[in-house]
Amino acid sequence: MENMQKNIRPRAQKSPPASTGVRKNASRMPARQSVQETAAPEKPRRSYHPRRRKDTGAGAGTPAIPVRIMPLGGLGEVGKNITLYECQGEMILVDCGIVFPDSDMFGVDLVIPDFTYLVQNKENIRGIVITHGHEDHIGGLPYLLKEINLPVYATRLTIGLINNKLEEHGLVRSTKLVEITPRRKFRLGCFTIEPIHVNHSIPDAVALAISCPAGVILQTGDFKIDYTPITGGPTDLVTIAEYGERGVLALLSDSTNAERPGFTATEQKVGASIEALFSRAGKKRVIIATFASNLYRIQQLIDLAVKAGRKVAVSGRSMVNNTQMALELGYLHAPENVLIDIEEINRYPAEKIVLVTTGSQGEPLSALSRMASASHRNVRVGPNDFIIISANPIPGNEKMVTKVVNGLLKLGAEVIYESMYDVHVSGHACQEEQKLMLTLARPKYFFPVHGEYKQLKKHAQTAAAVGVPEENIYIGENGDCIIVSADGLTVGEPVPAGAIMVDGLGVGDVGNVVLRDRRHLSEDGLVIVAAALDARTGTILAGPELVSRGFVYVRENEKLMDETRDQVREVLGSMSTLDLRDSGSVRTRIRETTSAFLYRKTKRSPMILPIIMEV
């Protein structure tokens, strides 16, 4: 123990990445332990209550090699999963997802992680490993690859999905994609990674056993345990148990369904329900909405259609692209002449058609939404349609789904949705599966990931219930630097992590100020006050003119507009020539006067935009 400074964070000093501690404020970590306290080889003292206490864990003799786990997204939120690992100065990244914007992020298309820390450390990052092809795990890749050129490691189907994305962004040629296979280890710097097959709602999902000089970290990715999956076999519990037997330093596990007791039902259950519904549909046309990435579901629909003597057509851009690619890569199988083009569906009688479509979340531009609003190019929905929504609404989407269901019902169709039948099972582990994962992996430390705080907390409780000591469980936040080694667990200084909004071609140019303006415009509208002034004397040469949008209907409010104009004229008249030459103060006075006047008259506060031309 050379000095106090080193004693506080002994391992944070060792081979730090380029900018560890880039944030100088350490206010998140009150340093209140004394030298005496930290000198002893004490027990890890983290608890899963997210208090930030410091603990060096340094024992006598050589400290154990630490690994730093930095979740840059996916904690306290559903989506935007991305985790950085650093050991002995080398780094790897796992996943790079997006999250869809909240309803108060007006006009924002999607939200990606903040890549600042990755750009600062790009020399040290050996590659990025992807667990599976869902948007919350791969959606941010093109944006990351535009900033840092990293090799991407993923399974075959995931590579196919990534490739589609890279094509859209013109990144195919510059990106090195490396196919990985379960049970085949590969090296990235000092990390050896073994992909482990897991069940999920998309094929080719893997957990990752990440071995580094500090120990083994198991990151589950999204998973569930389906003993009778459609294809691919159950989650590779044997390999997970083997790692558990040899010793897992830390487990990062999927918390999405942490609040649900029991087991997630097998995907086959959906097939049985849908088969029954097919016969109930009788002579009607069957239209089924589901996730375009759920190829197991799509495979079951194809198989059931074949059994029922129906043809299958697909609708929606992502559904068309995904099925096309999955057929080419062998993840979907269909006998010849079963799949038909959507243009051909009207050549067949209704009872010979199954139409698989996007839009299960009521997304306004999706194929199903267009059918519900009678604006789909090829599909006219009517009483002869039997429609199944084979998905549950993701929280936040309920209203949109309801709107679509209402629309379809009004058109006379029969609609099966939500919990009317078992037409959907989740892709994520419930509590009993999470317990099995914990029990087999037997981690020393446990970090719940992928979920809102309430889910992370539940998962932490589940882990405690199966015997992980509470002080070895830590609920992290985005930007945490969790340092683990054989000696213990500490939380270092946070690294930059956050949300970057993408709107059209702009990445990060929509910030809080722009959003505030958009919110203001959406709530109270806009009034433009335009006038031309003589640059020398300040007399009004033209105007003031008023233009309003989203405020009041002008034609019915002529009087209000006239009065407002008078107010503006008055304020201009009251200003000195000197003030009138300063267009800044003219604009301010006009804004203040107009705003106060309109508020008095209407109790609304539209955005006031004065435009002054000096002639």
Ligand SMILES: [Zn+2]
């Ligand atoms: Zn997923």
Ligand SMILES: [Zn+2]
């Ligand atoms: Zn996910």
